[in-house]
Amino acid sequence: MPRAIRSPREPLLDVKEIQGNILAGFNKDQQLLLALTFRDIPAARRWLRRIAGQISSLELVNEFNSLFRKARASLGSDPAGMIATWANIAFSHPGLAKLTSVEDANGVPDGSFQVGLPARAATLRDQDPGGSADPTAHWKIGGTGNVPDVLLIIASDSISELRKAEDRLRPNSGDGPGEPQLIWEELGQTRPDLPGHEHFGFKDGVSQPGVRGRLHAKPDVFLTRRKLAHAAGKMQFAKPGQPLIWPGQFVFGYQSTDRETGDPVEAGKLKPAWLMNGSLLVFRRLQQNVAGFTRFVKDAASTIPGMTPERLGALLVGRWKSGAPVLRAADHDLPALGTSPLVNNDFLFTANSPPPVFLPGIRPPKPFPEAPADAHGLICPHAAHIRKVNPRDQDSDLGDQFDTLTRRILRRGIPYGPPIHDPATDDGVDRGLHFLCYQTSIEQQFETVQLDWANSPNKPTVGGHDVIIGQTSDQRRAFELLTNAGASTQKLTTPTQWVTPTGGGYFFAPSISALRDVLGVGS
Numbered sequence: 001m002p003r004a005i006r007s008p009r010e011p012l013l014d015v016k017e018i019q020g021n022i023l024a025g026f027n028k029d030q031q032l033l034l035a036l037t038f039r040d041i042p043a044a045r046r047w048l049r050r051i052a053g054q055i056s057s058l059e060l061v062n063e064f065n066s067l068f069r070k071a072r073a074s075l076g077s078d079p080a081g082m083i084a085t086w087a088n089i090a091f092s093h094p095g096l097a098k099l100t101s102v103e104d105a106n107g108v109p110d111g112s113f114q115v116g117l118p119a120r121a122a123t124l125r126d127q128d129p130g131g132s133a134d135p136t137a138h139w140k141i142g143g144t145g146n147v148p149d150v151l152l153i154i155a156s157d158s159i160s161e162l163r164k165a166e167d168r169l170r171p172n173s174g175d176g177p178g179e180p181q182l183i184w185e186e187l188g189q190t191r192p193d194l195p196g197h198e199h200f201g202f203k204d205g206v207s208q209p210g211v212r213g214r215l216h217a218k219p220d221v222f223l224t225r226r227k228l229a230h231a232a233g234k235m236q237f238a239k240p241g242q243p244l245i246w247p248g249q250f251v252f253g254y255q256s257t258d259r260e261t262g263d264p265v266e267a268g269k270l271k272p273a274w275l276m277n278g279s280l281l282v283f284r285r286l287q288q289n290v291a292g293f294t295r296f297v298k299d300a301a302s303t304i305p306g307m308t309p310e311r312l313g314a315l316l317v318g319r320w321k322s323g324a325p326v327l328r329a330a331d332h333d334l335p336a337l338g339t340s341p342l343v344n345n346d347f348l349f350t351a352n353s354p355p356p357v358f359l360p361g362i363r364p365p366k367p368f369p370e371a372p373a374d375a376h377g378l379i380c381p382h383a384a385h386i387r388k389v390n391p392r393d394q395d396s397d398l399g400d401q402f403d404t405l406t407r408r409i410l411r412r413g414i415p416y417g418p419p420i421h422d423p424a425t426d427d428g429v430d431r432g433l434h435f436l437c438y439q440t441s442i443e444q445q446f447e448t449v450q451l452d453w454a455n456s457p458n459k460p461t462v463g464g465h466d467v468i469i470g471q472t473s474d475q476r477r478a479f480e481l482l483t484n485a486g487a488s489t490q491k492l493t494t495p496t497q498w499v500t501p502t503g504g505g506y507f508f509a510p511s512i513s514a515l516r517d518v519l520g521v522g523s
Ligand code: N7H
Pocket: 198, 200, 202, 203, 204, 205, 206, 207, 208, 284, 286, 288, 317, 319, 385, 386, 387, 389, 390, 409, 432, 433, 435, 446, 449, 450, 468, 469, 499
């Protein structure tokens, strides 16, 4: 039985062991994904031993990110010439089983990882656009019969440095004979016209949970910098809108969060023990139909008195394109709010947001309109994407705000494909999002958010589907807008989905020593 720990002293994170993209995040303008399969196990191990020293740790990524932030703060702009190139690696269940044993691979405590994404796709309501019974029949990567053993992630500020790293990291004949085979690769890139925005035009990567844990033996050197002096009640925040979550929610071997009290819960025993410091990675290649989305928003807005396409888009997402939350900017976008990191995530759904009390040395942000309580979804509809996937302080069908903490994921996505020239005209070009997220339970985190909430018309709260990512058997989704101060409901129905899975997989991202000393050794 897990037990609550009395003193919530935060654990020391094994910064040399945990891969860097999990807790620190690469956040680079270029990110290449490579999918590989093993042909010969000794050659696979030789390759893994060769590249193990080039897999970037939390320590490395976090130190660079801190230096970069400091340089940007003093310069007032991104420091030119500060370039880093990083790599991380993860294994599917078949890949892990080939390098260890089926028994060891089954030790990863997650049923969905064990069966793999193709076996879960129909349950997630993925559909084959070609009408085949297997939703993954036309996937570019990761469909039935095409599951890679390895997913390698290479990220860099510089495309030429990224290509050099790719040359170094790719299997070559020196690892062989029978070196691992590259079966797919694709580059993700920040939009050159709108950095940080995804293809529908919205700012992405705004709201991330704050992971508890220390980087250093000194008691107060935390992974997630603390900006708030204190928070009333049991829910603690690192900065406004960023709740602190025990690291076991994202990395194996650390305390996780009790879903009823939010207290830390001791980590269970891991078998095999080398799962320690590992994490589960979900990859979804999500193709976006930008023209379809744009047309729907325009046509639907024209049926609602006083509505504009921009405002309706913001209501579907819960944020304006700038990232400004509709709860603090109900009628029109406030771009300065969207880019204000201490305010753009500062809102709750059932209570007025308390005025933040910042720690000494933190310069309070410029004031913006306050975030009022909106328990009934009059300002931010219940079915808005950000409300469906994170109900914050509002009770869900599964529990209260502490349960919701246990559903959080660390998103590490990046767009792929070129931006659309005219968002209203379909140009037939393949573009979308390489959606990546880390957690320690795919079942309780990614799948709960996608399946139980986004795909449902009445969970976590009644009010419609998530029309950004929600999937239904006939692709039609309903979205409820409350008007006349809640006296009437306007129901919108989408004719189709604009986000379609076209690849992906469930992977285990091991610790750096497990990669080198377990997966990379043996016959
Ligand atoms: Fe979402 N979008 O552009 O509309 N997402 N998302 N997402 N998403 C978020 O806070 C988007 C997808 C989450 O804590 C924002 O970063 C698109 C999947 C979560 O307030 C925007 C796609 C899943 C959050 C988008 C996509 C999630 C979030 C607001 C697919 C999980 C944080 C900016 C192409 C199953 C919510 C931000 C919070 C935010 C969009 C996919 C989950 C703009 C286009 C598959 C947890």
